[in-house]
Amino acid sequence: MRLFWRVFWLNALMGVVATVLLMIGPWTVSAPVRLTEAVVLVAGTTTMLAANAALLRWGLAPLDRLTQLMGTIDLLRPGQRLPVTGSGEIAALIATFNQMLARLEAERGLSNARALSAQEDERRRIAQELHDEIGQSLTAVLLDIKRLTDRAPESLRADLRQVQEVTRDSLDEVRTIAHRLRPGVLEDxxxxxxxxxxxxxxxxxxxxxxxxxxxxxxxxxxxxxxxxxxxxxxxxxxxxxxxxxxxxxxxxxxxxxxxxxxxxxxxxxxxxxxxxxxxxxxxxxxxxxxxxxxxxxxxxxxxxxxxxxxxxxxxxxxxxxx
CATH class of the missing domain: 3.30.565.10 (Histidine kinase-like ATPase, C-terminal domain)
Structure with missing residues (x-):
């Protein structure tokens, strides 16, 4: 039964009971209201409110759990679901939310797969360019520096050797970066x-x-x-x-x-x-x-x-x- 009809029929039942009691019982409402009549009215109203509160609290409890999950859900931690409890529109809402999570996780997985595949392709391309272009260029520079060092005057050789070491360190760094971008040893x-x-x-x-x-x-x-x-x-x-x-x-x-x-x-x-x-x-x-x-x-x-x-x-x- 839908929550609306639960509340409606509970209120209708309480109203009918109150009407019947007033019709067949010794209770009346005078003007001004007597103390005993006021007590009966207050007790009846309190009973109706308590019954409504209990019903709504029980009926809306799954919505509270749904709200908490919606505030903490993380698609990077899949599998979070709520048990389908309650009835009527609340159970349907929880079931729909669980289905939505499943679709979002599937779509997130496909999106991640495409993004990571593109990322690996880009890493492979950059690593290849670092190795083939910059690596070879630095290697050529090293050979030129070595040739110049052999021909240079003694006063310049120390400076040229320092430049040679800096270039060699740069070449090693480029190779390290290329290796991290594309782990060739993994494939080989x-x-x-x-x-x-x-x-x-x-x-x-x-x-x-x-x-x-x-x-x-x-x-x-x-x-x-x-x-x-x-x-x-x-x-x-x-x-x-x-x-x-x-x-x-x-x-x-x-x-x-x-x-x-x-x-x-x-x-x-x-x-x-x-x-x-x-x-x-x-x-x-x-x-x-x-x-x-x-x-x-x-x-x-x-x-x-x-x-x-x-x-x-x-x-x-x-x-x-x-």
Whole structure:
């Protein structure tokens, strides 16, 4: 029954009962009103208001839960739904809201997939241009400087060697940036070698790796997501956590979230100061978007002074699809 009719019939019932009692009972309303008559009227009115309040509170409680969920919903944390309780238009509203969330999550996933695919293509293009254009140009400059250094007077050789070192450092930096933009080792040697190489790229941070050699087959997209999230996690540790040590672990998870076929778990933890409940930045939200791209679950646990732990659980099937 719709909430409108519940309230209507309750009020109608209370009115009929009051009318019948006045018709067959000893109660009357005099002018001026007597004390006993006033007590009866106040009691009847109070009873009607209490019944209406109880009905409306019970009937509108699902709307309160819906309002709370609408104020806190985050499409980067999918699966948040309300149980369809109540009846009539309230149950229909909750069911419609749940369906809307499902559509928004699906559309967000498709949009993220297109955006991240375009982002990877752009990274690949920029990395290729850095390697082919700027890298080769700097290499040519280095050769020219070396030739000039061999021919220059002794008084200029020290300055030319300094210029040569600066140019060589610039070339190394360009190669490092190109490597971060496009992890060629991931495509050429696979995920394990790419992660092993990644752990050696952070100066001042000791990264211990624990890589399970018995991983199930993963799709190229899943391997790229795992690598990018590991890269972003370690970059955050090196830049913001103040940590001196970190652990990168990749292991087989026989039952991630109850998914058939098992899966793979990536875990990155450090001994830094933790996030302290800070608002998630663009880097973490980017990791959540990448996790959604392959239907993986991403959790971040951090306590002040106890470091941060990033966990990515990737579901796989026997065919290796993620």
């Amino acid at each position: 040697l696979g995920l394990m070698s790419a992660l092993a190489s990644l752990t050696n790229q952070f100066e001042g941070l000791a990264v211990r790796r624990e890589l399970d050699p018995g991983l199930p087959p993963l799709s190229p997209q899943a391997e790229l997501v795992i690598y990018r999230i590991a890269q972003e996690s370690l970059t955050n540790v090196a830049r913001h956590s103040g940590a001196t040590e970190a652990v990168l672990e990749l292991s087989v998870d026989p039952d991630p979230g109850g998914a058939a076929g098992g899966g793979v778990t990536l875990r990155v933890r450090d001994n830094g100061r933790g996030t302290g409940g800070e608002h998630e930045g663009a880097g973490i939200r980017g990791m959540r978007e990448r996790a959604l791209l392959i239907g993986a679950g991403l959790t971040i646990r951090s306590e002040p002074g106890q470091g941060t732990e990033v966990t990515l659980r990737v579901r796989t099937t026997e065919q290796g699809d993620a």
